[in-house]
Amino acid sequence: AQKITQTQPGMFVQEKEAVTLDCTYDTSDPSYGLFWYKQPSSGEMIFLIYQGSYDQQNATEGRYSLNFQKARKSANLVISASQLGDSAMYFCAMREGKGAQKLVFGQGTRLTINP
Amino acid sequence: NAGVTQTPKFQVLKTGQSMTLQCAQDMNHEYMSWYRQDPGMGLRLIHYSVGAGITDQGEVPNGYNVSRSTTEDFPLRLLSAAPSQTSVYFCASSASAFRVGTEAFFGQGTRLTVV
Numbered sequence: 001a002q003k004i005t006q007t008q009p010g011m012f013v014q015e016k017e018a019v020t021l022d023c024t025y026d027t028s029d030p031s032y033g034l035f036w037y038k039q040p041s042s043g044e045m046i047f048l049i050y051q052g053s054y055d056q057q058n059a060t061e062g063r064y065s066l067n068f069q070k071a072r073k074s075a076n077l078v079i080s081a082s083q084l085g086d087s088a089m090y091f092c093a094m095r096e097g098k099g100a101q102k103l104v105f106g107q108g109t110r111l112t113i114n115p
Numbered sequence: 116n117a118g119v120t121q122t123p124k125f126q127v128l129k130t131g132q133s134m135t136l137q138c139a140q141d142m143n144h145e146y147m148s149w150y151r152q153d154p155g156m157g158l159r160l161i162h163y164s165v166g167a168g169i170t171d172q173g174e175v176p177n178g179y180n181v182s183r184s185t186t187e188d189f190p191l192r193l194l195s196a197a198p199s200q201t202s203v204y205f206c207a208s209s210a211s212a213f214r215v216g217t218e219a220f221f222g223q224g225t226r227l228t229v230v
Contacts, residue, residue, distance in 0.1 A: 033215035045221035105157040
């Protein structure tokens, strides 16, 4: 069963606009962590933001915020004021409490920022 | 500031050849793992280790072997390369094997082509 689902294979956004990248997850474990990683064309994986299942507030890191809706099992990444350098692949990932060893990834969303 | 170092960066193999992808981390991390990245499929876990001498299979372990004799190193061996193993391989490490909020640090990746 797919644990992490990213339904947007590609997205195109105008520079300076906000963009939301969708991520839904599936788990019965009450303890889990959700991560977003960015992969630019150079190939490296860059950690962006983390949300724990017990965190009361949505995580924020600079221009990145995580819209965490626990009941809907969604953890969407919001990038405010997008920049050309935000063009990249974005991956949502989850680690569960019982199987904390395994970080499971979604298929990714390719974001393109147009000038 | 080495972090996670993977070698080689690029490799071309002939079908049936064997080789070892090297991964080393200098952060004294407990947990290390190998992923492969294929177009449209995100990152899939091959093998992982929660400490020296302890390894386990991930989602796609067939055709690969691992061992962890030291905390720092986690090599991935391809026993008899097949074209289906053409992929980009990432090694990752995390400080803790069992905390859900532990960030994963990735190497730069190895692009492997099997002809």
